[in-house]
Amino acid sequence: MAERPVSTALQDVLTRMKQASERAGRTQSVRLVAVSKTKPVEALQEAYDAGQRVFGENYVQEMLDKAPALPSDVQWHFIGHLQSNKVKAVVENVPNLAMVETVDSTKLADKLNRAVEVAGRTQPLAVMVQVNTSGEESKFGVEPGECVALAKHIVQSCPKLRLAGLMTIGMPDYSSRPENFECLADCRMKVAAELGMVPEHLELSMGMSGDFEQAIEMGSTNIRVGSTIFGARDYSKTRAKSPSPPPPQQ
Numbered sequence: 001m002a003e004r005p006v007s008t009a010l011q012d013v014l015t016r017m018k019q020a021s022e023r024a025g026r027t028q029s030v031r032l033v034a035v036s037k038t039k040p041v042e043a044l045q046e047a048y049d050a051g052q053r054v055f056g057e058n059y060v061q062e063m064l065d066k067a068p069a070l071p072s073d074v075q076w077h078f079i080g081h082l083q084s085n086k087v088k089a090v091v092e093n094v095p096n097l098a099m100v101e102t103v104d105s106t107k108l109a110d111k112l113n114r115a116v117e118v119a120g121r122t123q124p125l126a127v128m129v130q131v132n133t134s135g136e137e138s139k140f141g142v143e144p145g146e147c148v149a150l151a152k153h154i155v156q157s158c159p160k161l162r163l164a165g166l167m168t169i170g171m172p173d174y175s176s177r178p179e180n181f182e183c184l185a186d187c188r189m190k191v192a193a194e195l196g197m198v199p200e201h202l203e204l205s206m207g208m209s210g211d212f213e214q215a216i217e218m219g220s221t222n223i224r225v226g227s228t229i230f231g232a233r234d235y236s237k238t239r240a241k242s243p244s245p246p247p248p249q250q
């Protein structure tokens with residue numbers, strides 16, 4: 001099956017984003033993070049050539065491999081679970097790391113804060129608090145009841161970080177329900193109230209390929225779309241330099 005060109009798929013997503021914004025009467029612009037995990041640099045370059053500048057990766061090593069191969073005006077968003085021992089590598093080696101969307105502990109916030117300081121970055125690094133909105137057992141993201149404390153820690157104790165907003169994946173299977181989006185918006189209200197901020201000054205990162213239009217209608221300012229732009233992911237070929245033979249049929 002021939003895959004659609006990345007540029008066509010990208011344009012399609014941008015059109016659907018615009019329509020969803022219009023339906024919801026949104027005035028705030030929505031950022032598209034092109035989630036390029038497992039995809040070769042050529043595919044990212046195609047999206048770049050079509051005008052896309054924000055890319056998301058969820059493995060440190062993959063970001064370290066790809067960042068130098070793409071133009072320096074790319075804005076990289078880290079969207080995976082960030083292990084403390086990888087913080088230094090990603091902050092030091094990806095100068096155009098624009099945001100870490102997945103801060104889920106004070107320990108990680110402190111590590112990032114320190115790494116930004118050591119790396120001598122002039123601008124604070126934008127971060128989001130990742131919230132587990134599914135109510136289900138999950139290793140990643142703070143419980144909704146803990147988001148205020150973490151947000152407060154970032155604002156009050158991490159001068160090298162800038163709290164950009166809140167992020168959620170949704171359900172453990174990476175789908176989302178309206179309740180997940182509502183929960184994240186509710187977290188934002190609480191964080192804003194506690195920190196004396198205007199809620200709209202905090203972003204909501206929610207919505208993926210299957211639900212980004214609904215997420216926009218429910219207030220998302222940052223959607224993370226992978227497979228709809230780049231095609232389905234094939235994990236058997238992750239990071240392969242050249243096309244590998246098809247896996248044996250089961």
Ligand SMILES: *Cc1c(COP(=O)(O)O)cnc(C)c1O
Nearest residue numbers: 035058079208209224225226227
């Ligand atoms: C992979 C991933 C996405 C994109 O998923 P698609 O369904 O391919 O759009 C979004 N957010 C996170 C955190 C991801 O890991």
